[in-house]
Amino acid sequence: MAFLDDGTGGFLSLFLAGFVATEMWRWLGLAVGSRLDVAGEPFQWVRAVATALVAGMVTRMLIFPAGALAGISMGVRIGAFAGGLAVYFLARRNLVAGVVGGAALLVAAQLISR
Amino acid sequence: MAQEGEGGVANAPLPDGSPGRAFVQGLLRLIVSVPALVLLSTSLGFGALARDGGFSFAHATFLAVIVFALPNQVVLIDQLARGATLAGAALAVTLTAVRLMPMTVTLVPMLRGSRRRPLLEILAAHFVAISTWIEGNRRLPALPQDLRLPFHLGGGSAVALMMVAGTVAGYTLVAGIPAIVTAALLFMTPLYFVLSLMATSRSRMDIAAIVLGCSLSPVLFLLAPGVDLLGTGLIGGTLAYVIGRRR
Numbered sequence: 001m002a003f004l005d006d007g008t009g010g011f012l013s014l015f016l017a018g019f020v021a022t023e024m025w026r027w028l029g030l031a032v033g034s035r036l037d038v039a040g041e042p043f044q045w046v047r048a049v050a051t052a053l054v055a056g057m058v059t060r061m062l063i064f065p066a067g068a069l070a071g072i073s074m075g076v077r078i079g080a081f082a083g084g085l086a087v088y089f090l091a092r093r094n095l096v097a098g099v100v101g102g103a104a105l106l107v108a109a110q111l112i113s114r
Numbered sequence: 115m116a117q118e119g120e121g122g123v124a125n126a127p128l129p130d131g132s133p134g135r136a137f138v139q140g141l142l143r144l145i146v147s148v149p150a151l152v153l154l155s156t157s158l159g160f161g162a163l164a165r166d167g168g169f170s171f172a173h174a175t176f177l178a179v180i181v182f183a184l185p186n187q188v189v190l191i192d193q194l195a196r197g198a199t200l201a202g203a204a205l206a207v208t209l210t211a212v213r214l215m216p217m218t219v220t221l222v223p224m225l226r227g228s229r230r231r232p233l234l235e236i237l238a239a240h241f242v243a244i245s246t247w248i249e250g251n252r253r254l255p256a257l258p259q260d261l262r263l264p265f266h267l268g269g270g271s272a273v274a275l276m277m278v279a280g281t282v283a284g285y286t287l288v289a290g291i292p293a294i295v296t297a298a299l300l301f302m303t304p305l306y307f308v309l310s311l312m313a314t315s316r317s318r319m320d321i322a323a324i325v326l327g328c329s330l331s332p333v334l335f336l337l338a339p340g341v342d343l344l345g346t347g348l349i350g351g352t353l354a355y356v357i358g359r360r361r
Contacts, residue, residue, distance in 0.1 A: 001168065003200055010173060017204035018190050019180040022211040023240065029218025030239040038223045048323045048358065049351030050216035051315075054244055054307060055327025056334075056346035057185070057213075061304040063332045066188065068159070068296035077301070084305045088312075095148050095309055102305045103298040110294055 072110055080106035136261035140268025143253065145275065149245040152306045153273060154280040155299030156184050158291075161284020163188060167195030171285055178281045179274060183243050186210050212344050216351075217247045224250065227260040238263060241270025248310045319358025326350035 003013040036043050061069075062077055069077070084102020091097035144150055157178065164174035169191060177187050189210050193203035218239050225238055246269055253269075254262045311324050327350045334342035334349075 001194055001197070003194055003203075010170075011176060013200050014173060014177055014190070015180065017194075017200050017207055018177050018187070021204045021208040022181050022183055022186050022214065024208070025211045025213075025215040026218050026239040026242055027236075029215040029242070030222055030235060032215075033219040033222030034226075034235075036219060036223055043220065043223070044319065044358070045351065045355045046216045047220045048319055048355040049347045050213070050220055050247070051311065051320055051323035052327035052330070052350030052354060053213040053216065053343055053347035054247075055311060055324045056331030056343050056350065057244070058304040058308045058311075058331075059328045060331045060335055060343070061307075064335060065300070068293045069300040071293055072297050072301075080301065081305065085309070088309050093313065095306075095313060098309045099148055099152070099302050099305050103302050106301050107294055107298050110297070 072106065073113070076106060076109045076113060080109055133261060133264040136257070136264040137268040137271075140265035141272045142268075143265075144246075144249060144269040144272035147249075148306055149249060149310075150272065150276050152302045153184070153245055153276045154283075156303050157277045157280025158284035159296065159300055160184055160187055160191070161281040161286075162296075163284075164191050164281070165285045167191050169195075171282075174281050174285050175278055178277045182240060182270075182274065182277070183211065183214065184277070206340075209340055209344065213347065214242055216347065217244070218242045221247055221250050221254075221266075224254045225263045225266055227263055231263065234263060234267065238266055238270070241266065241273070243273065244307060245273055246270055248307070248314065251314045252310070317358060319354050322357040323351055323354035326354050 001010075003017075004010040006013045036046075062081055063074070065072075065077070080102050083105040084098050087101035087105075088094065088098025091101075160178070161174055164177075165171075174191075177190065181187050181190070186207050190203055190207050193206050194200075198206070221242055222235070222239065225235070246266065249269055250266055254266065257265055308324070308328070311320075315321050315324060327346055330350045331342060331346040334345045338345055
């Protein structure tokens with residue numbers, strides 16, 4: 001791969017394209033966040049944007065998965081996801097039960113449907 | 115709402131007293147927890163991906179520590195392995211990283227103590243990732259102001275340890291793990307995200323942001339790949355803000 005020929009065995013390239021490209025947004029967030037009032041309206045709006053962004057990653061991972069998850073059919077993925085939500089509420093909002101239960105349902109549904 | 119059962123050390127009493135103790139408590143809270151399990155399994159996938167892409171062991175662990183954001187690490191490895199230019203890869207990474215800005219903006223004011231600690235605040239910003247942001251929203255408001263920064267730094271250190279451990283394990287031994295197990299491990303990440311968002315949502319605005327974010331992102335992924343998450347955040351977040359304001 002071409003990035004290996006940067007004179008540092010690729011580390012400088014990874015530093016630039018990995019660290020700098022990522023970290024600049026954290027630095028910008030630090031600069032803005034240090035001046036922002038938690039009770040103010042701008043803070044509330046940014047909080048809504050951040051929440052929507054994280055929620056957006058959820059359905060993207062579920063509907064357009066990467067790696068081994070792509071080998072599981074869409075129906076099984078969505079069904080196990082809904083099952084995980086149901087387990088979470090049935091177990092009185094227990095996070096461990098919801099996450100582990102959903103993953104267990106995925107394995108069970110996949111083994112049965114094969 | 116902050117006492118979801120996570121078992122063992124995760125339910126240790128809240129830190130009191132010194133910043134050193136708060137750091138250790140923050141570290142222990144995250145090292146044995148659902149997010150730690152989720153991070154470990156996602157890092158396993160990252161380590162395996164790096165090896166399959168022809169990267170060295172040192173490259174993979176270097177990235178885990180300096181980037182500290184799994185989706186970005188995956189995008190970078192994926193781009194370079196497919197022969198993208200360095201500039202092209204950096205652009206793809208930076209588009210994925212935009213999400214970290216609003217997350218940092220909302221976490222930083224919570225960490226503010228009675229004294230300003232500029233260098234520690236830069237390290238605290240480095241430790242902003244989805245997992246630490248979610249846990250911060252959950253735990254920090256209940257803590258004394260001066261203990262929040264060390265608590266968050268402890269949590270960030272725990273996440274860094276899990277990421278490196280997962281990357282090392284994924285790089286060296288993931289070939290022996292059946293695909294169905296890897297799939298189940300990867301499946302825990304979106305479930306953990308959505309359940310913890312629901313557990314920490316406090317207002318109508320939060321709930322609207324979760325629902326809108328979840329439903330907008332697949333549409334925008336098809337319409338505008340690359341800027342889909344940014345669009346989801348801006349459109350969904352603004353709508354949620356308006357819904358939250360209306361009486």
